[in-house]
Amino acid sequence: xxxxxxxxxxxxxxxxxxxxxxxxxxxxxxxxxxxxxxxxxxxxxxxxxxxxxxxxxxxxxxxxxxxxxxxxxxxxxxxxxxxxxxxxxxxxxxxxxxxxxxxxxxxxxxxxxxxxxxxxxxxxxxxxxxxxxxxxxxxxxxxxxxxxxxxxxxxxxxxxxxxxxxxxxxxxxxxxxxxxxxxxxxxxxxxxxxxxxxxxxxxxxxxxxxxxxxxxxxxxxxxxxxxxxxxxxxxxxxxxxxxxxxxxxxxxxxxxxxxxxxxxxxxxxxxxxxxxxxxxxxxxxxxxxxxxxxxxxxxxxxxxxxxxxxxxxxxxxxxxxxxxxxxxxxxxxxxxxxxxxxxxxxxxxxxxxxxxxxxxxxxxxxxxxxxxxxxxxxxxxxxxxxxxxxxxxxxxxxxxxxxxxxxxxxxxxxxxxx
Amino acid sequence: xxxxxxxxxxxxxxxxxxxxxxxxxxxxxxxxxxxxxxxxxxxxxxxxxxxxxxxxxxxxxxxxxxxxxxxxxxxxxxxxxxxxxxxxxxxxxxxxxxxxxxxxxxxxxxxxxxxxxxxxxxxxxxxxxxxxxxxxxxxxxxxxxxxxxxxxxxxxxxxxxxxxxxxxxxxxxxxxxxxxxxxxxxxxxxxxxxxxxxxxxxxxxxxxxxxxxxxxxxxxxxxxxxxxxxxxxxxx
Numbered sequence: 001x002x003x004x005x006x007x008x009x010x011x012x013x014x015x016x017x018x019x020x021x022x023x024x025x026x027x028x029x030x031x032x033x034x035x036x037x038x039x040x041x042x043x044x045x046x047x048x049x050x051x052x053x054x055x056x057x058x059x060x061x062x063x064x065x066x067x068x069x070x071x072x073x074x075x076x077x078x079x080x081x082x083x084x085x086x087x088x089x090x091x092x093x094x095x096x097x098x099x100x101x102x103x104x105x106x107x108x109x110x111x112x113x114x115x116x117x118x119x120x121x122x123x124x125x126x127x128x129x130x131x132x133x134x135x136x137x138x139x140x141x142x143x144x145x146x147x148x149x150x151x152x153x154x155x156x157x158x159x160x161x162x163x164x165x166x167x168x169x170x171x172x173x174x175x176x177x178x179x180x181x182x183x184x185x186x187x188x189x190x191x192x193x194x195x196x197x198x199x200x201x202x203x204x205x206x207x208x209x210x211x212x213x214x215x216x217x218x219x220x221x222x223x224x225x226x227x228x229x230x231x232x233x234x235x236x237x238x239x240x241x242x243x244x245x246x247x248x249x250x251x252x253x254x255x256x257x258x259x260x261x262x263x264x265x266x267x268x269x270x271x272x273x274x275x276x277x278x279x280x281x282x283x284x285x286x287x288x289x290x291x292x293x294x295x296x297x298x299x300x301x302x303x304x305x306x307x308x309x310x311x312x313x314x315x316x317x318x319x320x321x322x323x324x325x326x327x328x329x330x331x332x333x334x335x336x337x338x339x340x341x342x343x344x345x346x347x348x349x350x351x352x353x354x355x356x357x358x359x360x361x362x363x364x365x366x367x368x369x370x371x372x373x374x375x376x377x378x379x380x381x382x383x384x385x386x387x388x389x390x391x392x393x394x395x396x397x398x399x400x401x402x403x404x405x406x407x408x409x410x411x412x413x414x415x416x417x418x
Numbered sequence: 419x420x421x422x423x424x425x426x427x428x429x430x431x432x433x434x435x436x437x438x439x440x441x442x443x444x445x446x447x448x449x450x451x452x453x454x455x456x457x458x459x460x461x462x463x464x465x466x467x468x469x470x471x472x473x474x475x476x477x478x479x480x481x482x483x484x485x486x487x488x489x490x491x492x493x494x495x496x497x498x499x500x501x502x503x504x505x506x507x508x509x510x511x512x513x514x515x516x517x518x519x520x521x522x523x524x525x526x527x528x529x530x531x532x533x534x535x536x537x538x539x540x541x542x543x544x545x546x547x548x549x550x551x552x553x554x555x556x557x558x559x560x561x562x563x564x565x566x567x568x569x570x571x572x573x574x575x576x577x578x579x580x581x582x583x584x585x586x587x588x589x590x591x592x593x594x595x596x597x598x599x600x601x602x603x604x605x606x607x608x609x610x611x612x613x614x615x616x617x618x619x620x621x622x623x624x625x626x627x628x629x630x631x632x633x634x635x636x637x638x639x640x641x642x643x644x645x646x647x648x649x650x651x652x653x654x
């Protein structure tokens with residue numbers, strides 16, 4: 001294919017005022033850098049929020065009895081009489097290719113009392129071995145996790161403070177049972193966790209699943225929930241769609257629910273951030289476009305005699321437009337190259353070594369999720385594409401008006417210096 | 419003489435500008451016929467309208483009134499795209515200020531019209547090299563314009579004008595920025611091209627040396643043809 005003369009002319013024109021070209025390319029590359037890094041950062045924060053909102057306790061996918069949500073009634077269990085039914089459910093859930101781990105849970109609400117104080121709380125019965133692969137709440141700061149089948153408990157730091165208990169102290173736990181009676185028993189504090197969310201630390205007590213089933217009169221095969229880890233949180237909906245038919249066909253009255261339904265506020269936040277990415281693109285390149293347009297206007301004004309010459313020699317007005325646009329595309333290409341050269345190493349470095357700002361700010365909770373003071377960036381592949389296209393678009397759009405002006409020059413008057 | 423041998427013809431041509439509400443007639447009622455192969459000077463003092471007439475003949479500007487034929491074709495009301503194509507294929511231009519593109523080498527500048535025509539790179543380069551040899555620009559092909567003398571630059575401009583083998587070359591004060599030696603050399607080149615290749619040359623000039631070498635002198639005064647003097651037998 002024959003190379004268009006306009007590419008040659010456009011490309012050469014880039015080198016006429018190198019300083020101006022470098023400055024303009026640097027401005028565009030800076031815009032590219034800003035967009036990719038800002039979007040990567042905002043996606044990092046969202047990913048962190050989703051991870052914290054799901055890893056801590058909820059999991060990315062849960063299986064419940066159909067009517068368990070939203071009331072979380074202790075009567076809405078699923079499973080069977082013996083443990084084998086739970087194992088068969090876990091096998092089904094873990095058979096999904098996107099699910100890496102799953103753990104059964106039993107919940108109950110009750111009162112937790114020490115020698116001097118009593119507080120309301122949520123009892124969470126867990127399979128200790130499985131739970132450690134599913135949630136971070138079982139990562140204790142002090143002590144250890146409860147042994148299966150024993151009356152041992154792990155408290156949040158805030159509850160331990162309110163009850164004025166420490167490891168080794170005894171607790172009185174009273175909880176309504178599924179048979180209508182009140183279950184009560186003594187538990188020994190064996191560990192203390194701190195999730196970073198004070199509300200959780202003040203209310204949630206972790207005990208072994210067997211102990212809680214016994215306390216509230218559930219069979220050993222009856223559970224309230226299976227929490228599962230989905231490798232990519234955004235695949236949770238697909239995993240749930242695959243699991244539900246399997247659960248139904250296996251005869252279990254249970255349904256899989258992805259985190260996007262359990263924590264819609266996180267989805268809304270992610271959508272908000274996603275929408276704001278376009279604002280970032282518009283603002284950054286919106287500012288850049290005026291600078292580039294000004295530069296192109298100056299550059300083409302200085303060369304108006306040359307455009308007039310081309311028109312006089314027989315170039316079509318469209319040809320002149322193409323020569324200016326070719327220059328803009330060449331500028332866009334150089335800018336993108338510069339943008340990638342500067343952005344890629346920075347992005348990789350930041351992704352690999354997230355910035356720990358704990359010296360300046362502590363963690364906090366937002367929408368029920370813990371936000372750590374560690375800023376990390378995700379690789380924003382779609383933003384990289386959007387930024388590249390926008391950069392080209394900005395360069396070409398900024399050059400369009402100067403190009404049209406150049407093509408409409410009156411050749412004779414311009415060559416005469418009028 | 420049939421229309422086929424007429425390079426350009428104008429009929430009652432007027433060009434009127436308006437300055438601050440006052441009409442200025444740059445060209446007045448010019449009817450002129452220039453045959454193929456002529457070596458014609460449009461002579462006259464500055465402001466006489468010869469450049470405007472040249473631009474009208476070259477379709478770079480449109481007349482206020484009257485008609486222009488190029489090679490027998492009425493181009494008066496042709497759209498700009500058609501005129502651009504006509505210029506590309508049939509008319510070469512040489513300007514007082516050379517107007518070479520500084521980003522291109524001498525050879526690339528000379529190739530420009532061929533480039534715009536979409537000619538194969540090897541073929542256009544060969545044409546330019548042949549022409550450079552003929553007009554004394556050998557060895558200067560890869561120099562940028564700022565590394566050439568004024569005379570050399572103007573010869574490159576002439577090469578650019580004739581390399582596409584146009585029917586007519588219009589030159590606006592081609593010797594105005596050259597010393598006498600460079601002017602003579604340039605005129606030699608143009609005369610040779612006119613003689614050997616039959617290219618029609620029309621100059622706008624007030625340079626006596628150029629008028630002396632022209633075969634026909636059309637005197638323009640206040641935008642109108644004052645006299646039309648044929649000096650020699652045409653070469654074409």
